[in-house]
Amino acid sequence: MMAPENVPENVIEVRRLTRRFGDQIAVNGVSFSVRRGEVFAFLGPNGSGKSTTIRMLCGILLPTSGEGHVLGFDIVRHSEQIKQHIGYMSQRFALYEDLSVWENLEFYAGVYNVPRGQRRARLEELVAMAGLEGRKRQLAGQLSGGWKQRLALGCAIVHRPPLLFLDEPTAGVDPVSRRHFWMMIHGLAHQGVTVFVTTHYLDEAEHANRVAMIYNGVLRALASPAELKRSALQGQLLNVRCDAPFAAATLLESLPGVHDVALHGNDIHALVDGADGVMEQIRGALEEAGITVHEIQAIPPSLEDVFISLIGSARSRENG
Numbered sequence: 001m002m003a004p005e006n007v008p009e010n011v012i013e014v015r016r017l018t019r020r021f022g023d024q025i026a027v028n029g030v031s032f033s034v035r036r037g038e039v040f041a042f043l044g045p046n047g048s049g050k051s052t053t054i055r056m057l058c059g060i061l062l063p064t065s066g067e068g069h070v071l072g073f074d075i076v077r078h079s080e081q082i083k084q085h086i087g088y089m090s091q092r093f094a095l096y097e098d099l100s101v102w103e104n105l106e107f108y109a110g111v112y113n114v115p116r117g118q119r120r121a122r123l124e125e126l127v128a129m130a131g132l133e134g135r136k137r138q139l140a141g142q143l144s145g146g147w148k149q150r151l152a153l154g155c156a157i158v159h160r161p162p163l164l165f166l167d168e169p170t171a172g173v174d175p176v177s178r179r180h181f182w183m184m185i186h187g188l189a190h191q192g193v194t195v196f197v198t199t200h201y202l203d204e205a206e207h208a209n210r211v212a213m214i215y216n217g218v219l220r221a222l223a224s225p226a227e228l229k230r231s232a233l234q235g236q237l238l239n240v241r242c243d244a245p246f247a248a249a250t251l252l253e254s255l256p257g258v259h260d261v262a263l264h265g266n267d268i269h270a271l272v273d274g275a276d277g278v279m280e281q282i283r284g285a286l287e288e289a290g291i292t293v294h295e296i297q298a299i300p301p302s303l304e305d306v307f308i309s310l311i312g313s314a315r316s317r318e319n320g
């Protein structure tokens with residue numbers, strides 16, 4: 001185990017990290033650093049390059065170009081040391097279904113060379129953390145998705161890694177279990193563990209100290225959730241409540257100076273250029289089309305609004 005004083009201030013540091021697969025650039029010149037003790041989310045839609053990035057950071061996949069250090073180790077030359085010192089978990093984490101909860105933990109304690117004399121105490125600690133006390137003898141294959149995920153987290157940190165990588169850890173898990181899972185993650189962060197998590201869930205990104213938004217292999221924004229909401233949008237966000245929201249949204253998309261129109265239940269969010277009188281223009285256009293407008297209001301953006309806007313502008317810039 002790496003002594004806490006040996007963990008560098010910048011636990012992860014990458015510069016112009018790039019990975020090609022044939023003609024395709026999966027990760028394109030990404031630079032960022034992650035500080036000790038931070039919960040850092042890598043947020044992006046499917047195929048944006050999240051898994052490719054995490055695999056390079058874990059020393060599983062070589063970059064095509066660029067450089068990086070994880071826990072002070074070079075990701076190209078010292079990948080073996082990286083693998084020994086990190087924890088890694090994804091939704092495909094390999095639990096042995098025909099072994100019990102306890103036996104799975106014992107197996108990973110062996111894999112990670114947890115000293116024999118410390119194993120029992122460490123395993124009891126993990127069972128308590130995951131709330132698995134009553135289930136030690138249960139077969140992993142009989143656990144529901146949420147319990148499996150907690151067990152997988154326990155297995156991934158059996159060797160007390162100072163840095164934990166989570167690759168879409170809560171995909172397919174119900175909201176109550178996700179909340180429990182995040183309680184455990186915050187508990188680990190509180191103990192000083194640095195957590196790097198990839199996700200496409202916005203509520204999950206809200207749990208992070210900082211969020212990096214990636215799309216098409218390019219880093220689009222990097223800040224705390226609050227900063228992103230405060231400054232990442234170019235313009236003013238409006239909430240429009242009216243009859244026939246679907247038809248209204250289609251109409252709004254065609255208006256000049258109106259961007260990133262999205263339906264939120266019966267409400268419509270739209271980003272406007274902030275020109276004076278835009279609310280009246282929108283009201284006028286909708287009423288002219290026979291749609292009754294109940295309310296148009298300026299609102300603060302959510303992380304989802306920021307995400308939609310950043311991806312929308314990248315798409316229109318890059319796809320012509």
Ligand SMILES: Nc1ncnc2c1ncn2[C@@H]1O[C@H](COP(=O)(O)OP(=O)(O)OP(=O)(O)O)[C@@H](O)[C@H]1O
Nearest residue numbers: 021025026044045046047048049050051052053200
């Ligand atoms: N081994 C590979 N060979 C060829 N192309 C690959 C390989 N791995 C990833 N890619 C491509 O690189 C791009 C980025 O994929 P990546 O898996 O990193 O995205 P992601 O953000 O993790 O998406 P997802 O949430 O779907 O896993 C995709 O277009 C993918 O098809």
